[in-house]
Amino acid sequence: MADVTYRDSVAEGIAREMRRDPAVVCLGEDIGAAGGVFKTTVGLFEEFGPERVWDTPISEQAIVGAAMGAAMTGMRPVAEIMFSDFLACCWDYLANEIPKVRYMTGGQVTVPLVVRTANGGGLGFGAQHSQAVENWALTVPGLKIAAPSTPADVVGLMASAVRSDDPVVFFEHKGLLASKGAPAPDDHVVPFGEAAVVREGGDVTLVALASTVPLALTAAERLAADDGVAAEVLDLRTLIPLDVAAVLRSLERTSRLVVVEENPYQGGWGGTVVSVVADEGFELLDAPVRRVAGANVPLPFADALEDQVIPTVDKVVDAVRSLTTY
Amino acid sequence: MTDATAATGLLALHETMAVIRRTEKAAHDLFMSGLVKGTTHLAAGHEAVAVGARAALRDGDYAFATYRGHHHAIAWGATPEECLAELMQRSTGLNKAKGGSMHLTKAGSGMLGSYAIVGAHLPMAVGAAWSARLRGTDQVAVAFFGDGATNIGAFHEALNLAAVWRLPVLFVCENNFYMEYTPIGSVTAAEHPAAGRAPSYGLPAEVVDGNDVVTVRDAVARAAQRARAGDGPTVLEAHTYRHYGHSRTDPAKYRPDGELERWLERDPLTVSAQRLREAGTSDDDIKAAEDRAAGVVDEAVAAARAAPEADLSEAFTDVWADGGAAWRT
Numbered sequence: 001m002a003d004v005t006y007r008d009s010v011a012e013g014i015a016r017e018m019r020r021d022p023a024v025v026c027l028g029e030d031i032g033a034a035g036g037v038f039k040t041t042v043g044l045f046e047e048f049g050p051e052r053v054w055d056t057p058i059s060e061q062a063i064v065g066a067a068m069g070a071a072m073t074g075m076r077p078v079a080e081i082m083f084s085d086f087l088a089c090c091w092d093y094l095a096n097e098i099p100k101v102r103y104m105t106g107g108q109v110t111v112p113l114v115v116r117t118a119n120g121g122g123l124g125f126g127a128q129h130s131q132a133v134e135n136w137a138l139t140v141p142g143l144k145i146a147a148p149s150t151p152a153d154v155v156g157l158m159a160s161a162v163r164s165d166d167p168v169v170f171f172e173h174k175g176l177l178a179s180k181g182a183p184a185p186d187d188h189v190v191p192f193g194e195a196a197v198v199r200e201g202g203d204v205t206l207v208a209l210a211s212t213v214p215l216a217l218t219a220a221e222r223l224a225a226d227d228g229v230a231a232e233v234l235d236l237r238t239l240i241p242l243d244v245a246a247v248l249r250s251l252e253r254t255s256r257l258v259v260v261e262e263n264p265y266q267g268g269w270g271g272t273v274v275s276v277v278a279d280e281g282f283e284l285l286d287a288p289v290r291r292v293a294g295a296n297v298p299l300p301f302a303d304a305l306e307d308q309v310i311p312t313v314d315k316v317v318d319a320v321r322s323l324t325t326y
Numbered sequence: 327m328t329d330a331t332a333a334t335g336l337l338a339l340h341e342t343m344a345v346i347r348r349t350e351k352a353a354h355d356l357f358m359s360g361l362v363k364g365t366t367h368l369a370a371g372h373e374a375v376a377v378g379a380r381a382a383l384r385d386g387d388y389a390f391a392t393y394r395g396h397h398h399a400i401a402w403g404a405t406p407e408e409c410l411a412e413l414m415q416r417s418t419g420l421n422k423a424k425g426g427s428m429h430l431t432k433a434g435s436g437m438l439g440s441y442a443i444v445g446a447h448l449p450m451a452v453g454a455a456w457s458a459r460l461r462g463t464d465q466v467a468v469a470f471f472g473d474g475a476t477n478i479g480a481f482h483e484a485l486n487l488a489a490v491w492r493l494p495v496l497f498v499c500e501n502n503f504y505m506e507y508t509p510i511g512s513v514t515a516a517e518h519p520a521a522g523r524a525p526s527y528g529l530p531a532e533v534v535d536g537n538d539v540v541t542v543r544d545a546v547a548r549a550a551q552r553a554r555a556g557d558g559p560t561v562l563e564a565h566t567y568r569h570y571g572h573s574r575t576d577p578a579k580y581r582p583d584g585e586l587e588r589w590l591e592r593d594p595l596t597v598s599a600q601r602l603r604e605a606g607t608s609d610d611d612i613k614a615a616e617d618r619a620a621g622v623v624d625e626a627v628a629a630a631r632a633a634p635e636a637d638l639s640e641a642f643t644d645v646w647a648d649g650g651a652a653w654r655t
């Protein structure tokens with residue numbers, strides 16, 4: 001079958017769930033007839049109509065708050081926040097309300113919702129439209145977090161996200177929207193908390209997520225060609241649950257770890273990964289761990305400047321070389 | 327309705343208000359004696375809003391309240407014992423001692439929580455109303471909130487969205503004239519913080535006497551009828567007054583002399599007792615209802631005191647729908 005885009009797979013993943021469960025409804029800005037500013041909801045309005053696909057005002061709090069109220073009362077809303085930077089405008093719901101209401105009521109309610117959002121940089125959108133903020137969600141116990149890297153995983157993780165009785169923040173990477181890959185098979189479901197080994201290798205483990213997966217794969221190809229180094233690449237796919245068991249298993253073979261994350265070094269998810277490795281996998285390591293992460297600066301506009309501060313293939317290759325010669 | 331059945335109905339409302347009043351006094355006394363920790367925001371004085379509104383609504387409807395929410399929890403079916411046990415960190419607490427005073431919730435009877443971030447629950451109520459519409463039921467959702475909540479963005483986002491989607495939601499402001507220690511009038515550009523904003527969203531609004539349970543009940547009934555008929559949301563602004571300070575041990579020194587006394591003359595229980603007497607209910611019957619209420623709460627205090635402390639294993643339950651808290655493999 002012909003390859004499909006990551007972008008079309010978002011709409012496909014949502015449509016599959018809307019077909020199987022009438023409780024699934026979508027809301028967000030420009031998601032209806034317009035098909036979304038990133039064209040990730042194209043076709044949903046035409047297929048499911050205005051009672052299932054709702055255009056909202058520019059009211060991030062109302063969008064996510066209403067999704068929460070609907071989720072508590074029998075629906076499975078899929079809310080879109082156009083750019084992940086705008087999660088800050090409704091952060092109360094993601095930090096204080098949605099992840100806590102089940103716990104603080106002693107389990108009286110469930111909140112089966114998905115907040116989808118376009119995340120990440122590399123497109124020259126500047127400081128307020130380019131951030132990789134998956135680490136924001138990771139700071140809050142009570143949210144599940146998915147960030148697919150391939151079209152098939154978009155569909156498979158969307159299936160798990162929508163069917164989950166827990167709230168999910170679903171990061172769609174802007175830089176991957178145009179990328180292509182094999183289409184998801186029918187009934188494709190990717191369980192949360194299962195990292196994928198997307199390239200096998202015995203010399204070093206590269207742990208990646210979303211946009212950094214293709215980056216790590218390119219770096220691995222170059223390392224194989226130029227240095228004869230065999231890098232294993234792990235795609236975490238979800239941050240919560242975090243498949244640290246897969247990381248530790250890989251380190252048993254490679255003994256070297258490089259984490260490649262787009263969110264900032266300060267507070268980035270790689271810090272959590274390496275802290276578990278330091279705690280539980282110290283004996284497995286033959287070298288220090290390295291984190292190739294976003295720099296601790298706001299994202300600049302110019303492409304050349306942006307490259308300075310986000311992970312690149314060169315930076316990953318350099319990090320690996322610093323370990324193989326250690 | 328005959329006068330007699332009306333009086334019987336009103337006597338039941340009076341008794342529920344008396345239960346709430348007595349529970350709040352117990353919460354206050356238990357806080358002062360160190361048996362309730364953390365904080366409390368007592369609703370003594372606000373009883374008529376909760377009880378009147380609940381009386382106008384149906385089983386299956388939804389309520390969302392604030393950290394000042396004991397009265398709503400009880401009006402929606404939580405027992406004083408469950409509530410006080412929660413405040414006293416007992417395993418028998420309404421929220422298994424994981425919520426506390428600010429988060430009393432009785433989801434099984436439609437009371438979907440008490441929220442402590444000012445204004446956050448208004449969009450949730452909008453969502454519950456949206457859900458009712460999507461599921462094709464005639465349920466309505468009500469958000470109860472303070473005057474202070476009308477100055478936060480979520481209030482305005484909620485009213486606008488509810489209005490454009492014409493949802494069956496009621497916005498009931500308990501205007502007690504203070505946001506914490508600051509008079510609401512000194513920080514609000516509208517004379518009526520809730521009702522005054524409604525016209526901007528094309529919504530009908532009423533300012534009502536929040537200390538008269540019958541007035542509240544009738545206003546909520548009208549609003550609920552509009553909502554069920556598909557005519558959209560209503561904003562109600564119920565004027566009321568809290569008898570205690572804002573929270574904990576706040577002595578409320580910022581209130582001008584005589585203000586509390588003037589409001590106590592219009593105490594919701596005094597107002598309903600007066601209505602009962604006018605409808606022919608005897609003083610003995612009123613007193614008997616109040617005595618029953620006192621008995622229920624006194625027993626609740628004893629039971630909550632005797633209940634076991636919070637179950638330690640509960641710290642790691644209820645994060646996820648599977649009951650657990652696992653975040654990694």
Ligand SMILES: Cc1ncc(C[n+]2csc(CCOP(=O)(O)OP(=O)(O)O)c2C)c(N)n1
Pocket residue numbers: 367394442443444471472473474475476502504505506572
């Ligand atoms: C977003 C937010 N800001 C501030 C507070 C702190 N705070 C708690 S209660 C309160 C006053 C709220 O007043 P009002 O809405 O009138 O309710 P009342 O306490 O009078 O019932 C404030 C400022 C908060 N909980 N949430």
Ligand SMILES: [Mg+2]
Pocket residue numbers: 472473474500501502503504505506
């Ligand atoms: Mg107030």
